[in-house]
Amino acid sequence: MKKFFLSLLLGISAFVSAQNTLKGTVIDINNTKIAGVNVILPELHKETKTNNEGQYILNNLPNGTFVVVFSSDNFDMLTTKVTLNQKETIFDTTLLENHSHHLEDVIVSTAFNKTQKQNVMKVEHSSIKALQQKGATTLIEGLATIPGVSQVSTGTSIGKPVIRGLSGNRVLVYTQGVRLENQQFGEEHGLGLNDNAIESVEVIKGPASLLYGSDALGGVLYFNPEKFANANTHIGNFKQKYFSNTQGSSTSFGFKSSDENWKFLFGGSHILHADYQLPSKDRVLNTRFNETDAKLALGYSNSSFSTTFRYNINYLNLGLHEHHHDDEHAEESEEEHNEEHEDHISTTPENPKQRVLGQILSLNNVFYLKNSKIEANIGFITNKRKEFEESSIASLNMNLQTLNYDLKYHLPKLGKLETIFGVQGMNQTNKNSGVELLIPDAKTNDLGVLVTSMYQWDKNTFQVGFRYDTRHIKSEAFGSEGEEKFFQAIDKKFNSFNASLGYKTNFTEKIEARFNVASGFRAPNLAELTSNGIHHGNNRYEIGNAELKNEQNIQGDLNLEYNDTHFEFFVNGFYNHIANYIYVSPTGNSIDDINVFEYTQSNARLYGGEVGIHLHPHPIDWLHFTSSFESVIGQKDNGDSLPLIPANRINNLLKVNFKDGKVNKDTFIACGVNTTLPQNRISEFETSTGDYTLVNLALGSEIKIGKFKFEASINANNIFDKAYFSHLSRLKSEGIYNMGRNIIFGLNFNI
Numbered sequence: 032m033k034k035f036f037l038s039l040l041l042g043i044s045a046f047v048s049a050q051n052t053l054k055g056t057v058i059d060i061n062n063t064k065i066a067g068v069n070v071i072l073p074e075l076h077k078e079t080k081t082n083n084e085g086q087y088i089l090n091n092l093p094n095g096t097f098v099v100v101f102s103s104d105n106f107d108m109l110t111t112k113v114t115l116n117q118k119e120t121i122f123d124t125t126l127l128e129n130h131s132h133h134l135e136d137v138i139v140s141t142a143f144n145k146t147q148k149q150n151v152m153k154v155e156h157s158s159i160k161a162l163q164q165k166g167a168t169t170l171i172e173g174l175a176t177i178p179g180v181s182q183v184s185t186g187t188s189i190g191k192p193v194i195r196g197l198s199g200n201r202v203l204v205y206t207q208g209v210r211l212e213n214q215q216f217g218e219e220h221g222l223g224l225n226d227n228a229i230e231s232v233e234v235i236k237g238p239a240s241l242l243y244g245s246d247a248l249g250g251v252l253y254f255n256p257e258k259f260a261n262a263n264t265h266i267g268n269f270k271q272k273y274f275s276n277t278q279g280s281s282t283s284f285g286f287k288s289s290d291e292n293w294k295f296l297f298g299g300s301h302i303l304h305a306d307y308q309l310p311s312k313d314r315v316l317n318t319r320f321n322e323t324d325a326k327l328a329l330g331y332s333n334s335s336f337s338t339t340f341r342y343n344i345n346y347l348n349l350g351l352h353e354h355h356h357d358d359e360h361a362e363e364s365e366e367e368h369n370e371e372h373e374d375h376i377s378t379t380p381e382n383p384k385q386r387v388l389g390q391i392l393s394l395n396n397v398f399y400l401k402n403s404k405i406e407a408n409i410g411f412i413t414n415k416r417k418e419f420e421e422s423s424i425a426s427l428n429m430n431l432q433t434l435n436y437d438l439k440y441h442l443p444k445l446g447k448l449e450t451i452f453g454v455q456g457m458n459q460t461n462k463n464s465g466v467e468l469l470i471p472d473a474k475t476n477d478l479g480v481l482v483t484s485m486y487q488w489d490k491n492t493f494q495v496g497f498r499y500d501t502r503h504i505k506s507e508a509f510g511s512e513g514e515e516k517f518f519q520a521i522d523k524k525f526n527s528f529n530a531s532l533g534y535k536t537n538f539t540e541k542i543e544a545r546f547n548v549a550s551g552f553r554a555p556n557l558a559e560l561t562s563n564g565i566h567h568g569n570n571r572y573e574i575g576n577a578e579l580k581n582e583q584n585i586q587g588d589l590n591l592e593y594n595d596t597h598f599e600f601f602v603n604g605f606y607n608h609i610a611n612y613i614y615v616s617p618t619g620n621s622i623d624d625i626n627v628f629e630y631t632q633s634n635a636r637l638y639g640g641e642v643g644i645h646l647h648p649h650p651i652d653w654l655h656f657t658s659s660f661e662s663v664i665g666q667k668d669n670g671d672s673l674p675l676i677p678a679n680r681i682n683n684l685l686k687v688n689f690k691d692g693k694v695n696k697d698t699f700i701a702c703g704v705n706t707t708l709p710q711n712r713i714s715e716f717e718t719s720t721g722d723y724t725l726v727n728l729a730l731g732s733e734i735k736i737g738k739f740k741f742e743a744s745i746n747a748n749n750i751f752d753k754a755y756f757s758h759l760s761r762l763k764s765e766g767i768y769n770m771g772r773n774i775i776f777g778l779n780f781n782i
Contacts, residue, residue, distance in 0.1 A: 050334040051115040054088040055122040057081050057101060065126060071100040073144050074404075076337065076397070079261050090262070090291055091333045093399035096444075100146060101126060110146055140205070140233040140253035142242055142439075142451050142483050142496075151485070151494040151533035153545050153590040153603060155179065155234040159226045164729060165703070166746025166775045168274060168304070170226045174252065178641040178661045179236045179603070181677035185761045186318030187277065187307050187770065188349040189221040193759065194236050195605065196637045196663040196676045197249025200556050201582075203239070206254040207341045207393040209410025210243070212433040212459060216556045217469065218566075218761065219351065223389050223414070227283050228257040228298035228326040228343075237586045237605060238551025241496045241531045244455055244479045248551040248584055248609075256341060259294035259330055260287040267782035276773035277319075278376050279304035294330035294339075299323075303378040306350075310754040310771040314375040315762070317350035321378050336398045343391040350380030351418075352762060382422075388415040402443035409436045417465070428465030434458045435477075450484040461557070468564075470557035471518040473506035483531075490537035501526045502554045506561060515622070516564045521577050523560070527552035545590040555579040559613050559630045565623075572622045573615060576630045584609040597649050604640035612667070614674070617715070635673055639663035655686040664712060674717055678710035678758045697742075698732035710758040718764065723755035731777075742779040749773060 057068045064085030071078045072089065074097050081087045092115050099122070101109040106126035113122050138147055138154050147156065155177050162173030171190030175182040181193040192202050199218075204211040206224060213223040232254050239247040260266050265288040272281040285298035302322040306314040323346045330339040390413045398405040411434050418427035439453040457477040461470060483496030502525045510517035531549035538544060555576075562575035586607040593600040612635035615628040643659030659682050665673035686701040705727070710720045731744035752772040756763045 051092040188320035194250035196665045201249035203247040208395045213414040227300035240551035248553040260289040277304040296328040299325040305376040310752045320349035347387045351383040406439040471506045492535040494533040525554040553582040599645040602642045607637040634668045637665040672712040674714035679708040681706040696733040701729040703727040720758035744777040746775040
């Protein structure tokens with residue numbers, strides 16, 4: 032059965048190479064053997080840990096020269112290269128002690144899968160565990176704590192990522208190694224993922240069209256799925272959280288098992304939240320939601336190839352808070368709403384509501400040839416979105432199906448030169464079966480071809496790349512011409528040529544710099560091309576423009592970093608010029624007393640950056656202080672401000688790590704003070720937002736009682752119950768504050 036499964040998926044008989052083993056012992060300068068050191072082959076996606084004798088072993092490795100990373104909390108990370116051309120290669124190494132507690136990450140979202148120190152492009156990386164320690168209610172809330180990342184939110188259930196002032200179809204999301212498509216054009220269409228069985232996230236802040244094609248103009252969120260267990264191990268876990276503000280809960284569990292070749296992983300979660308509570312103790316009607324998620328993964332690897340099949344199903348049932356835009360309803364208080372709807376601790380949404388069923392199937396393959404390799408990824412995504420207004424029959428019913436593929440050939444290295452040639456594509460259909468339409472039935476086909484090269488010498492790295500894309504959108508007509516809800520048929524092709532250039536150097540052992548300049552593009556989406564009707568989410572009549580052109584941008588980035596044993600400093604600056612920026616503009620007319628807006632274009636620019644420090648002074652290495660400031664300004668050519676530009680933020684965190692005791696391990700206490708400055712640079716249909724400061728507390732520890740151990744955590748967010756408006760909250764226009772105090776209790780049992 033196993034042989035049948037492998038031959039069915041890959042036809043691997045043509046790829047045969049020797050099975051190599053890498054083994055060795057890791058010690059410190061005192062010749063003491065070090066246990067628990069991570070030994071990683073990033074290019075092969077292989078990883079293990081040293082045992083109590085400091086020994087490690089990695090089997091089923093192909094021929095070639097590969098980067099090996101040795102990392103541990105208490106030692107300097109070591110990055111080196113080994114050549115595998117015999118049955119058994121022994122590589123012993125010595126690690127030096129440090130006190131920085133800073134580990135380098137292997138970056139998957141860039142083409143060459145290097146560690147951050149080797150990477151030309153600055154990529155923000157965060158583990159999901161680190162985001163969870165900040166007490167975020169949802170995955171998108173955790174992402175919004177990363178410098179340069181924000182969210183457009185509608186209560187707690189809907190959040191859309193914003194990267195340096197760009198959002199919607201300008202930010203691309205990757206998960207399970209494939210492009211996620213889930214009707215992200217809509218303002219009330221959320222991320223569509225939760226943190227179940229996700230290991231980490233990588234954020235590319237800037238145009239990434241070279242690697243990902245259209246819609247990566249503003250940046251990329253790349254979610255890395257949970258890793259398989261190391262060879263010949265079995266791991267289970269159970270997590271439980273309680274959220275005081277929404278009286279919500281999150282329950283998740285997982286199990287994974289691996290031998291030398293086969294790997295298996297399964298995880299599930301169920302999340303319930305009632306209406307969120309304001310500092311006034313009133314609750315915001317129908318912001319409740321519930322979510323069920325399950326993920327399955329099956330992998331196989333040997334010295335010739337590796338393959339991983341993953342499946343994710345996510346069901347989201349969320350309430351939509353009713354917006355009131357006239358004076359009569361505006362005078363109605365949230366308290367009066369509460370009197371009409373007494374059951375605010377229910378997690379069952381009322382109408383209007385959405386039910387979204389998303390499924391992701393992916394197959395990720397790597398073939399190892401003699402001196403090169405081939406990556407072949409394919410994904411199939413379905414997104415069924417229903418919206419209910421006044422009955423149990425869905426008024427809106429959209430079914431989006433997407434097939435995408437990504438093929439990359441890593442050519443044999445020529446000295447210090449590495450080159451990748453790639454082909455990517457997408458076939459997508461959108462089908463409506465409800466009585467209302469937001470976008471028409473349509474088909475979209477993408478095809479892109481790219482080549483990128485990296486050259487490394489001494490302490491310098493140079494990377495260049497080129498790409499050509501074409502997108503074909505064909506939609507069907509709907510309704511009668513001249514009437515509301517008429518969608519004209521379109522048959523449009525969009526083409527774009529893009530390039531990127533990057534350079535990274537080390538001025539000294541402690542100072543490194545990166546400079547990147549890249550272009551990106553985004554083809555207009557169906558809503559921008561074809562809209563003709565009332566958009567109830569923002570109470571305006573929108574008219575599309577079938578003559579819209581590509582958005583085309585060019586962005587320059589400069590990153591400087593200083594890394595010392597006890598002090599780290601970074602500064603990131605960017606300037607982004609966008610030609611043919613698409614936005615809606617009021618016409619001055621109205622239909623049925625609803626203001627009419629049309630989609631139009633003009634050039635725009637965004638600029639700003641992030642700066643931050645991390646201080647952990649000697650000899651009190653258990654004390655950590657981090658501080659960051661981020662700012663972005665967005666303007667059209669005429670000087671008017673762009674919409675959805677986040678306010679400037681200052682984030683401070685003081686964290687204390689305690690030494691391990693007999694009962695507790697990895698214990699920490701943290702206090703965060705986050706200040707958001709006023710936002711007065713607003714578009715014509717936004718309102719200014721005042722400043723506010725939130726204080727958050729966190730406590731966590733791993734507790735061991737005999738052979739039984741578990742992790743416990745407590746987070747208290749907005750500890751002083753501050754009433755505030757986030758500038759990117761869509762409920763701000765209703766005079767509805769963001770969430771009040773929220774205390775989160777968490778338990779994690781490893782089996």
